[in-house]
Amino acid sequence: DIMYLFERPSDPLYMPRAGNTIVFNTPDMPDNFAPRFGGTAEGTITVTTDASLAASLPPLVTSIPRGHPYSLNIREHRLAAKDVIELLQQAQTVAQLRDMAASIREDINETLFVYSMFFVLARNKRFRGLRVPTILEVFPDRFIPSNVLDSARAAVNCNNNNRNINQETPVVIQYNQDFSGLHSRLENRLAYWREDYGVNAHHWHWHLVYPNDLLVGKTIPDRKGELFYYMHQQIVARYDNERMSIGLPRVVKLDNFHDPIPDGYFSKLRFDNADSNTNRVQVPGLNPNATHWGTRQDNTRLSNYTRLNTFIPVDISELELWRDRLLDGIHQGFFINKAGNRVPLSDEVDITDGTNKRGIDIIGDTFEADMNISANYDFYGDLHNFGHVVIASSHDPDGTHGENLGVMSESTVAMRDPVFYRWHKYVDWIFQQYKATQPTYTVQQVACSRISLQHLNHKPFDYHILVNNTTGGSKQVYVRIFLAPKFSQSGTDAPMRLSEQRLLWIEMDKFVFLLKVGQNHIKRPSSQSSVTIPGEITFRDLEQNIRGGPQRTSVMWSYNFCGCGWPHHLLVPRGRPEGMTFQLFVMMTDYEQDRMPQREGSRQCAGAASYCGVLDERYPDRRPMGFPFDRLPPRELRTPQEQVLTIEDLARLDNMAVHDVVIRFLGEELPTAA
Ligand code: CUO
Secondary structure, three states: HHHHOOOOOOOOOOOEOOEEEEEEEEOOOHHOOOOOOOOOOEEEEEEOHEEEEEEEEHHHHHHEEEEEEOOOOOHHHHHHHHHHHHHHHOOOHHHHHHHHHHHHHOOHHHHHHHHHHHHHHOOOHHOOOOOEEEEEHOOOHHHHOOOHHHHHHHHHHOOOOOOOOOOOOOOOOOOOOOOOOOOOHHHHHHHHHHHHHHHHHHHHHHHHOOOOOOOOOHHOOHHHHHHHHHHHHHHHHHHHHHHHOOOOOOOOOOOOOOOOOOOOEOOOOOOOOOOOOOOOOOOOOEEEOOOOOEEEEEEEOOEEEEEOOOOOOEEHHHHHHHHHHHHHHHHHEEEOOOOOEEEEEEEEOOOOOOOOOOOOHHHEEEEEEOOOOOOOHHOOOOOHHHHHOOOOOOOOOOOOOOOOEEHHOOOOOOHOHHHHHHHHHOOOOOHHHHHHHOOOHHHHOOOOOOOEEEEEEEEEEEEEEEEEOOOOEEEEEEEEEEEOOOOOOOOOEEEEHHHHHHHOEEEEEEEEEEEOEEEEEEEEEEEOOOOOOOOHHHHHHHHHHHHOOOOOEEEOOOOOOOOOOOEHOOOOOOOOOOOOOEEEEEEEEEEEHOOEEEEOOOOOOOOHHHHOOOOOOOOOOOOOOOOOOOOOHHHHHHEEEEEOOOOOHHOOOOEEEEEEEEEOOOOOOOOOOO
């Protein structure tokens, strides 16, 4: 029954009302209410609403109008979600949750509603078993250009005059050529990646699972700040791998807030309710006629954010002040908390019992920022979030044009914009300033000297690893697999220095393996990657439904909550038609030393733990995230003759191996920079 609440969140619930009761009689629903989520093709759902709930919503919640962006980067918006979540958490049963949600659904911003509901369904143990639709299905307008959606709807309405929801002939509208812009603009040649549904769905899910300001105490996920750093570092690394594949230079960090931003962005996305919503609220500084996401012209400068429709403005000079305070702390080795005490920043701490935090974790919490766990929110500010907001409002910073915020303000759409990667490369640069203060790893820290790995071979989608275990007994190891381009773009054919290549290593997989004595052959299919989730399930099911005809089942667009995970189809960078040389790096470490004691026995939502952690449990790896590439490599490996350290120098250690792999792009469409 809950599924119906996610149906067209911008439209009113279909309700032949009797008093305060909404009756969904699905076969009788009007044409414009085809239940996309299937389930009860026949039958009646009765929902009892309570008008007093909507009337009691705090002003902060109702101040965010429907039909406009809801931004987790804006603190008031986050606090509004806190209010809604606290209300919904009072539900004791699924039926109560459904009734409460239906009571407020039309009175609050659609994204705020969906976010709060997803949050409660995921975090409240009473509701964990419920399946929810994919975010793509709830908000197709965040993923698909408005003209394509219009065409699809026109075609469906045309075919569907007789209201046959089990129609035999599927309507297929194809789009994939230029996405939001033309390929004559080089940046647009990456749009297939930036505008990929899986990439953006992952980002939404990640920020849903690791929210700011909404959790306190034990409910805060393990190593949230560090994972903020690591997951976004990996996004930027993956994007750079992809750029190098098509011959584009690596992303340049956005480090000067006064320079114009050369690349504009025009998403072609429209708010779905633009025409139908009669509930549009008049808010100072927002024009109810604004129907599209804000756009950004080329060479736009950032300005102070002074919109009237939020309570907290921010100046560019404040961003710079916060940046300087963060960097001061990083270089001094400590932050100052509210009480005026020093909070030391070091990654060399024991985190086993959960009482200590690494420096990278503290910086992540403070920089992102989460006011509940920041070292000092009032002092170190809210740099990362407000960076998103200042960029997202740069086309209309004071709101006097009545334009919506741009896509940088919302996690379902932010990764579409080229400037996202420039901002996050800058964010990562600050984290790397910290990592550079940490001692380099020693050979002892990265070696695992009693296991020697003889040979590595790689086939598409299968790793074959031959290991000789000479420890004299069986041994549990953590197998860590990374990939990076071998050559720089500088035109030389010498392998990249590790200092340059270090931040290009993308995690491909990490798993536990029990080595027997002597020779072992580990065969690992790429489909089991700890980084990805099988996003294609959605399409496979769709295809089966199309082929099978009238089988509109609830499986079709359902998805359990564990939607966080890099899309599997983008696990490997695209490479080049003539082949592009990458290096595959495999490392084994002692699992006994690296395992984390877990809080609970059950392992739910553990499918993509590398970037998403495990629901309600400790992050399943004691090492700093990104190990061993998060710090500079051991200096001892340099010899007087070999001043330039490469991955080959590191991989001389017995528990590692590096192997060249050539990735060939075999597709037909071929955007390149050339
Ligand atoms: Cu995910 Cu800035 O944190 O986009």
